[in-house]
Amino acid sequence: MHYLEKELGAFLGQPEAFAFLDSSACDGFWFWDLENPENEYMSAGFWHALGFDPAQRKHLASEWQNLIFPEDGETALQNFKQHCDDPSFPYDQLVRYKTSDGGTVTVRCRGVAVRKDGVPKRMLGSHTIIHDTRAMEIDRQLSQMLELSSDAILAYSEDGGVLRWNQGAEAMYGIPETDAIGQDPNMLTQAEFDVSMHEIRAILDAGKTWTGDTKRRTRNGKVLITSTNIQRVEVSGGRTLLLQIDRDITERFEAQEKERHLTRELHHRVKNLFSIIQGLVRLSFRLARTNVGLADKICSRIDALAKAYALSMEPENDKTVDLHTLVSQALVPFAKGEKTIQIEGDILPIAVNDISPLSLIINELATNASKYGALRTPDGRVSVNWGQETDDNGRVVIKLVWSEQNAVPEDTKTPKVTGFGTRLMTISAHQLNATLNQEWTNEGLNCTLAIPFSQQPQDRIEA
Amino acid sequence: MSDPDGAPQMSEQDEQRPLIGKKVLIVEDEMLIAFDLMDTFGDAGAAAIGPAGTLEQAFETFDQDETDIAILDIDLRGVSVFPFAEALVKRNIPIVFHSGHGTLENLETRFPGAAICPKPASKEELINKVSSLLATGR
Numbered sequence: 001m002h003y004l005e006k007e008l009g010a011f012l013g014q015p016e017a018f019a020f021l022d023s024s025a026c027d028g029f030w031f032w033d034l035e036n037p038e039n040e041y042m043s044a045g046f047w048h049a050l051g052f053d054p055a056q057r058k059h060l061a062s063e064w065q066n067l068i069f070p071e072d073g074e075t076a077l078q079n080f081k082q083h084c085d086d087p088s089f090p091y092d093q094l095v096r097y098k099t100s101d102g103g104t105v106t107v108r109c110r111g112v113a114v115r116k117d118g119v120p121k122r123m124l125g126s127h128t129i130i131h132d133t134r135a136m137e138i139d140r141q142l143s144q145m146l147e148l149s150s151d152a153i154l155a156y157s158e159d160g161g162v163l164r165w166n167q168g169a170e171a172m173y174g175i176p177e178t179d180a181i182g183q184d185p186n187m188l189t190q191a192e193f194d195v196s197m198h199e200i201r202a203i204l205d206a207g208k209t210w211t212g213d214t215k216r217r218t219r220n221g222k223v224l225i226t227s228t229n230i231q232r233v234e235v236s237g238g239r240t241l242l243l244q245i246d247r248d249i250t251e252r253f254e255a256q257e258k259e260r261h262l263t264r265e266l267h268h269r270v271k272n273l274f275s276i277i278q279g280l281v282r283l284s285f286r287l288a289r290t291n292v293g294l295a296d297k298i299c300s301r302i303d304a305l306a307k308a309y310a311l312s313m314e315p316e317n318d319k320t321v322d323l324h325t326l327v328s329q330a331l332v333p334f335a336k337g338e339k340t341i342q343i344e345g346d347i348l349p350i351a352v353n354d355i356s357p358l359s360l361i362i363n364e365l366a367t368n369a370s371k372y373g374a375l376r377t378p379d380g381r382v383s384v385n386w387g388q389e390t391d392d393n394g395r396v397v398i399k400l401v402w403s404e405q406n407a408v409p410e411d412t413k414t415p416k417v418t419g420f421g422t423r424l425m426t427i428s429a430h431q432l433n434a435t436l437n438q439e440w441t442n443e444g445l446n447c448t449l450a451i452p453f454s455q456q457p458q459d460r461i462e463a
Numbered sequence: 464m465s466d467p468d469g470a471p472q473m474s475e476q477d478e479q480r481p482l483i484g485k486k487v488l489i490v491e492d493e494m495l496i497a498f499d500l501m502d503t504f505g506d507a508g509a510a511a512i513g514p515a516g517t518l519e520q521a522f523e524t525f526d527q528d529e530t531d532i533a534i535l536d537i538d539l540r541g542v543s544v545f546p547f548a549e550a551l552v553k554r555n556i557p558i559v560f561h562s563g564h565g566t567l568e569n570l571e572t573r574f575p576g577a578a579i580c581p582k583p584a585s586k587e588e589l590i591n592k593v594s595s596l597l598a599t600g601r
Binding site: 267270272274276279280283353357424427430 | 492494500
């Protein structure tokens with residue numbers, strides 16, 4: 001006899017040997033007293049395997065007989081009888097037990113009768129769990145959960161195409177599972193990855209998950225952006241499967257794109273505004289008669305530009321602003337009494353691009369009137385009127401008339417609007433494609449501005 | 464550019480005028496910027512032509528014999544200046560793009576000879592770019 005066999009025989013006599021067998025070699029033992037058949041010892045391993053507390057058990061045959069499926073118990077009993085009659089007939093069958101939590105386990109139940117003088121006195125048996133349907137149940141529930149997901153969840157092989165295509169994928173791509181089976185899912189959804197397939201394969205080959213945004217198309221051609229995860233898993237026989245989850249992030253992606261576009265647009269506007277202010281300051285200096293009060297004048301013009309900008313940014317002024325609103329706002333810094341400035345005219349739309357030059361012209365007229373004209377005197381009045389007309393060239397224009405009354409007579413003898421004020425008005429009129437006429441009367445300045453109806457401004461160029 | 468009486472003396476007037484005799488076409492839809500450019504190049508000795516505020520005006524104003532170089536804003540009230548720029552390239556007239564669209568990706572590949580002067584640009588920056596572009600004979 002091999003010395004280890006001998007040692008093992010001795011070891012099996014030790015109590016710890018039984019604990020080992022009961023917990024590690026199989027799923028429990030039973031030992032039945034055939035002379036008192038109600039007594040049957042069932043090991044701790046046996047009860048643990050079925051989910052019961054061994055300490056609560058009484059080791060009665062009825063305990064297992066209540067848990068076994070009746071038809072399986074019948075088979076086992078038949079086999080037991082045959083084995084008792086004929087030792088060469090094996091006691092060996094699969095039986096199903098109910099577990100403590102209502103599940104089912106399938107057990108291989110084997111046993112041998114211990115005989116005295118050929119008469120069976122005891123029956124020794126063991127259990128081996130073959131299949132735990134509780135695990136099956138969870139698998140099925142998990143599988144059902146995949147169907148609940150609004151993400152597209154798919155499994156496919158690199159050579160055989162789609163094997164599993166959940167309802168989320170059907171809904172997302174408008175492609176039923178039956179049509180997807182066997183197809184390459186990325187061809188099917190016209191996937192455009194932002195990296196090469198070579199790079200993706202390298203990541204999968206390294207056993208890692210590839211994650212990235214992918215442009216795809218539904219069956220009817222709608223473009224989707226998905227956040228995609230792909231992982232390669234090994235299945236039986238060294239075969240591999242690819243598992244893929246696509247989440248539709250089109251809305252989020254579009255919102256981000258819009259934000260990026262708006263940021264670029266804002267950036268462009270700010271740079272343009274800096275450039276305009278730069279031009280304004282340089283022109284103001286170049287044409288100033290004197291530096292005295294120049295800073296105030298420049299600030300007043302920047303203020304007019306800032307107000308015009310704010311007006312163009314009002315949500316209701318997406319494409320146009322009402323002329324009345326524009327004129328009133330431009331004159332706010334100059335109105336002394338309620339009756340000083342009268343504003344009257346039709347409701348007419350001014351294109352947002354025209355807000356700044358028109359505001360600057362009105363600002364210059366009012367500045368000039370405050371310094372030299374009607375707004376300098378307590379009795380002075382200014383009226384601003386406008387209406388729609390057809391001019392001599394047949395153009396439809398907005399004719400805006402600025403007229404001053406009760407300016408101090410000696411102040412009206414010579415035109416006082418000179419230098420940059422005039423230049424700025426000319427430049428702004430140029431921007432509006434408008435004609436500007438100024439006339440000095442005893443009452444003050446009369447200024448007529450004919451602005452052609454602007455075309456609707458187009459959107460800015462995409463940067 | 465006649466200076467009004469008593470205008471403050473500006474130091475630029477004493478500086479050399481590097482662009483004497485050069486004809487500079489200004490295309491810019493913001494007139495405050497446009498007229499400042501006109502004056503800036505005028506001060507530098509150039510004959511400033513324009514300003515053209517729209518694409519149509521740019522084509523109308525343009526005279527091959529009267530243009531040594533062009534300063535182009537890119538976005539003219541929502542219309543791209545590129546068709547005009549392409550016309551200039553065909554006639555070998557150098558271009559300086561003066562724009563807030565500083566990051567237009569295809570600008571350098573589309574107009575390889577052009578200079579780019581992002582807004583807001585200093586007077587010196589503009590004049591230097593124009594001078595060096597004229598000097599290289601492009």
